[in-house]
Amino acid sequence: MKTLLSFVAITSSVVLMSFGISSNFTTPDQGKWVAPASAKELKNPHSGAESVANGKSIYTTRCVVCHGATGMGDGPAGKSLNPPAADHGSAAVQSQTDGELFWKISEGRGAMVGWKLILSENDRWDLVNYIRTLKR
Numbered sequence: 001m002k003t004l005l006s007f008v009a010i011t012s013s014v015v016l017m018s019f020g021i022s023s024n025f026t027t028p029d030q031g032k033w034v035a036p037a038s039a040k041e042l043k044n045p046h047s048g049a050e051s052v053a054n055g056k057s058i059y060t061t062r063c064v065v066c067h068g069a070t071g072m073g074d075g076p077a078g079k080s081l082n083p084p085a086a087d088h089g090s091a092a093v094q095s096q097t098d099g100e101l102f103w104k105i106s107e108g109r110g111a112m113v114g115w116k117l118i119l120s121e122n123d124r125w126d127l128v129n130y131i132r133t134l135k136r
């Protein structure tokens, strides 16, 4: 009896543990990704052609693989993701503030890596400026 009880106890804690772990993974039903209100007001300290050019060069090496050459979310590694890599030319993306895009690039979600440990703050603002040029 005692063995049976501990078997049940162990089994259920394993089940609970895996449930806890799996709930951290990205699932298709995570819903719309919304940046926090504090991000909205962040001021973009960069502007101009030099910033856009730097953004473009980073975008080409780091983002095109998923977001595609024109940012439509159709890169070889991006189109089959769930959710798919975002379309940067779309109204849904372009209607967000610079601060919201900066925050999302920095923090990431699921397959979209958070870039804050990889790219400098300056580079992340330059990416925002480049993404503005992809508007359709």
Ligand code: HEC
Pocket: 033, 058, 059, 062, 063, 064, 065, 066, 067, 077, 078, 081, 083, 084, 085, 086, 092, 093, 096, 101, 104, 105, 109, 110, 111, 112, 113, 115, 127
């Ligand atoms: C491994 C594939 C991958 C790479 C590489 C990648 N992204 Fe993404 N990105 C995604 C996915 C997938 C989403 C959608 C995430 C979600 O909605 O949960 C996304 C979403 C975004 C969004 C949010 C768009 C929205 O809908 O609000 C921005 C901004 C963004 N990416 C910028 C970038 C930039 C800039 C880079 C390069 C520095 C980059 N991404 C690299 C996969 C990628």
